[in-house]
Amino acid sequence: MAQRWVDLDAQGHVNNAAVLDYLQEARVAYLSDSPNAHLLGNGIVVVGQQVEYLAPLGFGVGPLTAEVAVGEVGASRFTIAYTLHEGGLLAVRARTTLCLFDFASGRPTRLAPPERAWFAEQAVPLEPLRDVGGWHVGGAAHEHPVAVRWSDIDRYGHVNNTLYFDYVAEARVALYGALLDAPIRTGTGETPERTWLVARQDLTHTRQMVFRREPYVVRTAIGALGRTSSTLAAQIVDPVTGDVAARAVSVVVHGDAHGQPTPLPEPLHAAAARWPAVPGTRAGGRP
Missing domain, CATH: 3.10.129.10 (Hotdog Thioesterase)
Known part of the structure; x- marks a missing residue:
């Protein structure tokens, strides 16, 4: 490989x-x-x-x-x-x-x-x-629309399982962009102020996603905050029906330009009060 x-x-x-x-x-x-x-x-x-x-x-x-x-x-x-x-x-x-x-x-x-x-x-x-906890998205969350591309569809006619992580990542980057100046590196010639390193991701599929012109919505909330790491909960939702297609928990480490862990930026702490994830048991589901 x-x-x-x-x-x-x-x-x-x-x-x-x-x-x-x-x-x-x-x-x-x-x-x-x-x-x-x-x-x-x-x-x-x-x-x-x-x-x-x-x-x-x-x-x-x-x-x-x-x-x-x-x-x-x-x-x-x-x-x-x-x-x-x-x-x-x-x-x-x-x-x-x-x-x-x-x-x-x-x-x-x-x-x-x-x-x-x-x-x-x-x-x-x-x-x-390692157990990362059963964080869930509550009533208040950052919301970001994601479009399913035609190329995202697999031989079964629905979104391939690998693409769900892309949708969660798109929403996570949008959340950082709403909170921080220069939230991510955007070009190969620049020196980044910070880096984000994903340490763990869990995702449970609860419904199939299909190709359509109307976007889905990823709702992201902030759970546990450590000195350098944050735990984010996300759910991919059909805004038309309210059905949840997937639930995810991600652990992300904040780093400097060289990827060395550094303290989380203060706006992320403030956002945790604005968009708090709800602790609970691990989410389950069926396809």
Whole structure:
């Protein structure tokens, strides 16, 4: 697996959302070489993702290798675990929960006994990722419209799971822009005042998103604030129906021009009172 030049963001490293493409490539390759390869064309949907970013990924730094394993296996769901190494350095740990889904009935469907048996044979105990809490978006939140592009649609006719992280990131950058002067680096020739490093992102899918001309809305609220890190809760909402398509929790570290953690800017503390996230249990959902 190789990093692509187009995966790099304005900060010069692989964008956090692009990592989801790498995970999907690794998962598809793993399942394609298995006795359950036929499931890839029969309605496997992603219902949840957890991604822990341990080190930034560069371009041409070293080979990118992925290790894939099966975790918990249920009647209709199973978990895939990943580690991504760049030149021998552990850069990412992640989990994806997938579900076999019948689009005709709009309901999950059970794995056939041979399908479940193969996953169970591969299953190994997984070390839990750090708990980031069950933050939720309340009544007050920063709101940002996001448009679904035609190219965002996958073979099932709905938005591919990897794009949800893009929508959450767009809204997060817009939130910073509403609070700060020069919130992000915008050009390769400038010296940035600050950087933002995503340390962790969890996302739960609750409804499918489809292509349409009307934008969806990402509502973002601010949860726990540390000295250098902030926890943000987000939800992607259909403003027409009020339905929530996905819920996300992100942990973002504020850094200086060189990426070294520095104290959070004061406007972010003020915004936490204006757009407070609500603590609670971890959000669940079904596709």
